[in-house]
Amino acid sequence: MEDEHVCIDDLIQHIGPASTIPLPGAFYGVFDGHGGTDAALFIRNNILKFIVEDSHFPTCVGHAITSAFLKADYAFADSSSLDISSGTTALTALVSGRTMIVANAGDCRAVLGRRGRAIEMSKDQKPDCTSERLRIEKLGGVVYDGYLNGQLSVSRALGDWHMKGPKGSACPLSSEPELQEIILTEDDEFLIMGCDGLWDVMSNQCAVTMARKELMIHNDPQRCSRELVREALKRNSCDNLTVIVICFSPDPPPRIETPPSRVRRSISAEGLNLLKGVLDC
Template sequence: MGVYLSTPKTEKFSEEGENEQLKYGLSSMQGWRTTMEDAHTALLDLEESTSFFGVYDGHGGRVVAKFCAKFLHTQILKSEAYAAGDLGTAVHKAFFRMDEMMQGQRGWRELAALGDNINKFAGMVEGLIWSPRASDSANVVDDWASEEGPHSDFTGPTSGCTACVAIIRNKQLVVANAGDSRCVISRKGQAYNLSRDHKPELEAERERILKAGGFIHGGRVNGSLNLSRAIGDMEFKQNKLLPPEKQIVTANPDVNIVELCDDDDFIVLACDGIWDCMTSQQVVDFVHEHINKESSLSAVCEKVLDRCLAPSTLGGEGCDNMTMILVQFKKPHVDTKSTSDADLSVPPESTETNAGEENGLCRI
């Protein structure tokens, strides 16, 4: 079987919810791909006054995306930085923590439990026979390194995933991204990128890859991976002389912190299956066109997925898995302060083809 089906799977998984501050809808679709490798998390109440949304786009299998959807937000909550109110540092550490947790016996066991027949890594078949002790609990997440077993030296999965997450606490929005999924905010109908697509051809990415001993061929890291940052992909993270943020491929996220204002309409988090087909501004315009016509935000997301789905696999674009989360801010905000266009600036090394159309919001 090739990478594409003979006919696309257009069945969608959709959900929605709301609280006093936000409404959200999401939808995901396998499309033309032979497997569905996306995962997501949507939690209106991660904690009091705090919401969490994440899109994880897997490659080489779905298991790492599923692992992040299960554990990344829990590690944010456990962080000392989070307890101190430093959301940016908390989410930054959580990205690296995913790589750490996927190594060793406990990491292997969790990945095996989340795996499927398409996604096999070293030792999975043997692990179907080996059983953990009955006293082991999936809720004990602080003792990952201490668990012993036949895969204690497991270095982590060769598959990986992108991660783009948004944390909303009162008026503060924190976006963290590693890979080519993207978060975009609509401010008075204008699209602003809150993340940067990490591609090997970006100067800073290329420099890190080459210094770590890697190479770029055909726009791919070591001729294989078409993005330069990801969680997992441990085969690209084996240089013992370098810290995690300087490996050929790194989980190191860009973190953007924005103060929300009354001009903010909604944010969109989506995998590259969407952004390969539509620009950030086109997605924002499409949402504005349909948001008052459809019965729910998830229905708007479904419309976007249908809009992006290719009629055939000949062109390549529109043939990927697709996941989109739409988060709408309820108005009016308590704080009536508004941020003017003069406060907006272009992020470094933006990959958007129309840079004048889509700028990045300045950090606080």
């Protein structure tokens, strides 16, 4: 188990009185390590610092996050006491007011639960994905049997400096994240962040359906995270398992009612999503 994670529900309190954060915020991350734990632990401990200390923060948060991923990767490369050949994927979610920015480098995944419907908030960055394969081959890399240069099953990661060139040079293995920004509404109930060990055995909709059902019963996101991990283990997941569930309201998800119809009985879109999740499971 080489994963790390971070959960900060109150950014202003965490950073202290010198905080430049203009609105109440939170920060979460999942880091799926490989080749040792050094990279995952280093990025987990330092990525937020690089974000809030970036010159673009907080006026241009997306730019600050992208810059922070690169700076954290370079800082890790300069750590003489750590094994810089270890690597990690990095999936983060920064919430500021009602704005949420998800950043991803690797194959962890964030999925939003919106009134029972699964909304994918990140894209798995695999070497055999068309856009990633084109980028890799343009930079002189190859994809062999789904692996970058026959070695790594992700096309973006921090660390793995035995596979990268000099700092600042373009290389097939990138540490630059892809970002997705969203304005949260009352329909957005929770976010699931998990490493690929979860998504290898469970669809997005199945995870959202299961999480929503659990939250309606006990409204405990930590317990909900554990239940998702247990379910993945029951399904014989063969990889590391780290799951975070973040709720956007102190209240449990409401029961979804089907509006009455004078013409005929029908099922709402939300109801169809719930049914699809049960069938997927």
